[in-house]
Amino acid sequence: MLKNYLYCTLFILLLNFPHLCWAITPIDTDxxxxxxxxxxxxxxxxxxxxxxxxxxxxxxxxxxxxxxxxxxxxxxxxxxxxxxxxxxxxxxxxxxxxxxxxxxxxxxxxxxxxxxxxxxxxxxxxxxxxxxxxxxxxxxxxxxxxxxxxxxxxxxxxxxxxxxxxxxGVAYRINTILxxxxxxxxxxxxxxxxxxxxxxxxxxxxxxxxxxxxxxxxxxxxxxxxxxxxxxxxxxxxxxxxxxxxxxxxxxxxPQLRAFASQSEPLVKIILDREQGQRIIQLALQRNLPTTLNTPQGIKEDVFDLVWLTLLNQRLSLLVENQILPNSQVNQQGILFDDKRMQYLIFAQPKDQQYLDAIKHLFTELQRMSTNRVSEIELQQIKTQILTKLKQQLENESNYQNDYLANQLVNNITNSLPIQNKQQQLTQTEKILKKVNTEQLQTMVAERLNSADLRIAIIGPDSDEEAINISQIKQLWQSIRQTQLGDFSFKKVDVKLDIVPLEQGKIKTTRNISEIKAYEWQLSNGLRVIARPDNTLSSDVEILLQIPGGLSLDTYQQLGIMRWSQRLAEASGYGSYSAAKLNQFERQHQVSVYPYAELFYHGLRGKAPNDQLASLFKLFYLKLTAANFDPERLAKTKQKLGLAYEKQPVERQFLDLINKNAFNHGERLLVSPKGPWINFTVDQLKQYYSQTFNLPLSANIIISGRFNIDDIKPLVERWFAGLPVVDRKTTWIDNGITPIHHSMQKAYPMASSDKSMVSILYSEQKSWQLSDQLKLELLDYIVNLRLRHYVREQASGVYTIIFSQQLIKYPTSYYLARLNFTTAPDKVNALTLLADKVIQSVAHDGITLDELEQAKKSWLLDHQEKVTSSTYWLTAMAQIAADGDRFDELKTQPNIIEAITLEDTNHLAKQLLGKNPKIFTLLPKENNSLNQ
Missing domain, CATH: 3.30.830.10 (Metalloenzyme, LuxS/M16 peptidase-like)
Structure with a gap:
């Protein structure tokens, strides 16, 4: 800054080159x-x-x-x-x-x-x-x-x-080339x-x-x-x-430390791997910045980037919506390597092996923005979108957590970004956007495209070797750069959900759940809603519809049908809205609603800022009542996921082998390339979805976040209280998925890299009690510290080693623990013995009082952080609501922790830790030192 100031004091430079003097203009800081x-x-x-x-x-x-x-x-x-x-x-x-x-x-x-x-x-x-x-x-x-x-x-x-x-592994191999x-x-x-x-x-x-x-x-x-x-x-x-x-x-x-050599043509890498089941195109534009971004000129450059990247992202989204590209996205802010080098990233997925066609569309839209002015309507849409987002951030700024702000400061300092609050950013951006016109924008994009280095990566399965070559891509770029294109033909129209509920209902009764400062409403249709408003929480408002059943409802002849029915509904759209249109709506309003399926429950999850609650509830209703099922989408989804299943990473295959061998009926936990999904029909999936989303009286709706309770009530009555409800209570099915309670050891020489992964499962029959579960959580802290000391620090054998355990309550109660680490193949036997020895020593000799007191402090601190999240309350309330409504347990857990004694903890450790070890080892292919 001092050098720039001195240079600018020269009158001749001030007179002839005023743009060099940006450094003396003050920038508002927070x-x-x-x-x-x-x-x-x-x-x-x-x-x-x-x-x-x-x-x-x-x-x-x-x-x-x-x-x-x-x-x-x-x-x-x-x-x-x-x-x-x-x-x-x-x-x-x-x-x-x-x-x-x-x-x-x-x-x-x-x-x-x-x-x-x-x-x-x-x-x-x-x-x-x-x-x-x-x-x-x-x-x-x-x-x-x-x-x-x-x-x-x-x-x-x-x-x-x-x-x-x-x-x-596969990610490392791909990222190394990237x-x-x-x-x-x-x-x-x-x-x-x-x-x-x-x-x-x-x-x-x-x-x-x-x-x-x-x-x-x-x-x-x-x-x-x-x-x-x-x-x-x-x-x-x-x-x-x-x-x-x-x-x-x-x-x-x-400066040479960070200098990049100029390039005369695009750099291209084709990265194909036997464990890569997705096809991805990554296009990067890199440029040297004329100045750092914490200067007036740098701030303008940054806002220009935000405008053109957001606009490009909108155009690519329209190509997706019109089924020209399966998927495409732009990082709407550039990525800084340092304070002088910027990279813009664009992603796309091709249709099948049609890489060149997808690349052509990306090249075309870049060229079009550099040669043609965008429309005034488009530009105004983007300006409004940017300012709306900044205003939402300003409204929520006081709720940011300290760690987020500290990390933002670190990022701003290390990358020479302006240190400003949201009000300053908003004021500054408004001022700059007022002066941005279509001519300037086209000029700025052309300058960037002319000065940037283009780097392209094609990522896909090894079976695509003949699908594309580097010379085709370079020739295509040169050709399109010489082309004068017409204006962009698709127009963005804001998506409005023009729907009304078929019926509306009322909140019939209200109960205060004083233990957790929440409200329980019984609706006129029989549904129950539990809402917990808390303006101190850190994240968005979240909603969970919880229906008993989940994956347990899948029969053996139709394993996977729950998730496939949900997947097809998401791909086909809802009501008169395509999946692309609904994605656009979600982006417009910063909301998300999606179906989920767990082992014993399924339903919908949603979240939104508290100023978008109406959009959240409306979208929730639409997805509950108007799912579509498109045969063409089913065929495409089968083709896409079939490739992903066939090219699964070895680590995923290892997990399936563990589940298959360590659990009774473990086949229900697998992802199979040859599963029943191959023969699923549209009618099957439609019927199954209709059955599983036919709301029973046993369903619960949970709402958590920063909201006003009086704002939520009319939305609940309008969108939830009139939903059709079946006058019955459903439940999940016990399919007998339990750990096999005896020891075993299996090795799989199938890894594609020079590493061994070890996963040890311990299990035992044990009834569930909250106090015992909390004791196990305390033991987690202690065992992990001991493992770190003996296995990482003394033996220097691992980078990270993780132990976790819990009591499972339903359908059959039992104890389950997992110990996972990665190490060198020649150390795997010794470290497996050492890690198990640490567990067995805790079981045999117990822990000390100092260890217990330290674990209690750690648990209380972690709990204090957890309760600031709306996600924590959503999940915790859903679990309690599905299991006896003992909401006081959420309040009393810290007291239970404080009351836990050393004697009781060591007694439980002796009962459970180290029991029935099931040792699974992933080895490199050429290494078969362990018996299978």
């Missing part, structure tokens, strides 16, 4: 965020607000791009070492110190290394003075005082290799944060220390503090902990 700099150059961002909790972020503006050829992967390695020990918190005591307060790795403590930065995160659910001081002290130690103990460094090598291994395409011609292509395995295995600790010393310097750091805190006190601690280190002399980044 007044709620205080920004200042310590003497050593570290920049601080403080955003105090009344919402409980505190979010801390340390941004080190150094990542894998700062590595030299001997350091590939060491930026990420340094991040790992921060958690191994520091000056004031040796031997991982920073973890232990925070875990004493219930704060744990993953949920509250984390870090991530990218190309340009490394970000450390601490989330403190409560912001006591002690916790704030401790959090800032931990962050400052990560910034300045990582210990780099040799034994920790050596053991962490294998953990990082296992992090690499965890990603292996990265080569995305970053071609730049240092980015050679600086993946995971780095070089050879360097990870062999680089001396001194090399990591050198990277840390060179690039972790205060003038290359930013500190973000968001939440409920005392600004004066926080500043004192920040000065104490972060002001101690003098400004460093880190090498200055040079």
């Amino acid at each position: 007044p709620a965020i205080e920004t200042y700099q310590l003497e050593n150059g570290l920049t601080v961002y403080l955003q105090p607000r009344p919402k409980a909790g505190l979010e801390l972020r340390l941004i080190v503006h150094s990542g894998s791009l700062q590595e030299n050829e001997k350091q590939l992967g060491l930026a990420h390695f340094v991040e790992h070492m921060a958690f191994k020990g520091t000056k004031n918190f040796p031997d991982k005591s920073s973890f232990k110190s925070l875990e004493e307060h219930g704060i744990h790795l993953g949920s509250h403590i984390n870090a991530a290394t990218s190309f340009n930065s490394t970000v450390y995160r601490l989330s403190l659910p409560t912001s006591t003075d002690q916790q704030v001081e401790k959090g800032l002290m931990v962050l400052s130690d990560w910034a300045y005082h990582i210990s780099f103990e040799s034994k920790d460094y050596e053991s962490e090598r294998d953990v990082i290799i296992e992090e690499w291994r965890l990603r292996q 990265d080569e395409l995305r970053y071609h011609g730049s240092l980015y292509a050679d600086r993946a944060p995971i780095g070089s395995l050879d360097i990870i295995k062999n680089a001396p600790v001194e090399e990591a220390k050198t990277f840390y010393s060179n690039w972790y310097q205060p003038q290359r750091m930013s500190l973000v503090v968001v939440g409920n805190f005392d600004t004066k006190v926080a500043k004192q601690w920040i000065a104490k902990f972060f002001g101690q280190r003098p400004r460093g002399n880190a090498p200055v980044d040079v």
Whole structure:
């Protein structure tokens, strides 16, 4: 900024090149965020607000791009070492110190290394003075005082290799080639944060220390503090902990670090894989930005991008609606690689193997927007859409969670974006949009298309090898770029649901559910509605229709028919509205309604902002009463999903093998390429849908979110109280799906990458009690900490290992636990034994009182966060409503947790943990060291 200002003081430049002087024009920044700099150059961002909790972020503006050829992967390695020990918190005591307060790795403590930065995160659910001081002290130690103990460094090598291994599979194979395409011609292509395995295995600790010393310097750091805190006190601690280190002399980044070589023609990659069951076209336009986006000119550029990308997305949606493309979508905001390089992404799916035809439509619409002016009507539609969305965001801004705001600040800081609140964004965008006309828009799109680098990826199954080649795509691009096209022929018309309910009813009775501050309504048609308004919740208003039955209703001759009937209804549309029209309606109003099917329940789920409740209820009614079933759509869906089933990733096949072998009647849990779905007819699916959505008296409707109860009542009466209801109560069917309660061990040498996956299931017969379920949740925290200590930290054998357990209540009560990890094939036997030994030791020897008290703190903190979500209340109320209406259990769970004793917990652990282990192992194809 200083250099730009100095350049602009030259009168001759001001006179002849006024556009160079954008940097001296001030930009409004969010007044709620205080920004200042310590003497050593570290920049601080403080955003105090009344919402409980505190979010801390340390941004080190150094990542894998700062590595030299001997350091590939060491930026990420340094991040790992921060958690191994520091000056004031040796031997991982920073973890232990925070875990004493219930704060744990993953949920509250984390870090991530990218190309340009490394970000450390601490989330403190409560912001006591002690916790704030401790959090800032931990962050400052990560910034300045990582210990780099040799034994920790050596053991962490294998953990990082296992992090690499965890990603292996079809997604990794495809993403590796996509990265080569995305970053071609730049240092980015050679600086993946995971780095070089050879360097990870062999680089001396001194090399990591050198990277840390060179690039972790205060003038290359930013500190973000968001939440409920005392600004004066926080500043004192920040000065104490972060002001101690003098400004460093880190090498200055040079522009060449992020420079991309220009390209004379499109870059194309065809990526075909035996485990890829979908066909996808990804078209990327990359350009160098004329200025960063936190300048007046940059903000204008960003708004222009929002306009043309939103308009292009609308046009592609119209092609989908008119069945020219099966599916297509534009990321309506560009993706920043850094503050000077932008990428615009466009996706499409071809009809069958017709890749070239789909690409032609994408090329055509890009060319059309660069040569032809859009219509005034189109432009005004897009402006209205953009402003409407910003106004909705402004209305909900006070409900944003601290972690969301902290992450937004990190994104804005690392990408040089303006730091503004929603009101400032709205005012600014309105001002810019007023001046945007069709001529300017066409010129801006043409400039972008002329200056951008085009990169295209074709992704599909290995059977498509003959379907397309690179030269065809390049020739097509050159041809269309020379074509003068006519105006876009399709017109967007806002979708209005012109429907009225056949009948309306009334709320007959009201009951206050005081335990959870909710209301129960009995409607005149017999349906029951439970509504819980809460203006402190973080997400949209959500509705759930819960009908007993679900997948349990499928007969063996028609396994899958529930989901297929719902799938066909969604593809065929409802009433007089096609699926594409309803998708457009959902986008217009930011609502979504879709059918679902679980093991014992099915129905509809929906959500919307609280200013779109009328649209939500209307769409809910339409999907309940007017499903269509189109034979052509069924044929296309079978063809599409048949390919997906045939090309299932190995990991999905492994899951099916586990379900088939570990459960009685496990075949009901499989996704079969040769299942009964092949022979489903339209009439079958229509009849089944009609039967399963014929509302019984046992159905419940649950509503949760930020709404006014008086606004909901008339909508419930208009759209729900008149629905036809069958005068009977239905239930689910017990198909005998239970774990096989004995030990087994099976291995499957079928993996397509160099990794082994282990899944251990434990099971036992056990009656259900809420207090026992809560004890198991406490044991989850303890067991996972022990597994992390013994399997990850001491054995250095895995990157992540997860243990979870629960008591199943219906239809037959039992205990079920799962332990999952990924590791190297040559370590799989030893680590499987070690992981099981950890479980067995908890069962045999129990846990300590300190472990129990720490687990209680963690549970209470996690629960405190959960109850701020409307989804939590929707799910919890639905479960209780379907099982005896014991709503007081939702209120009393924290009290039950507090009352749980060590003796009772250890007794339960001895009863259940480690029982009847069923060990399943996925091995590389050439490795068959375990008996099947």
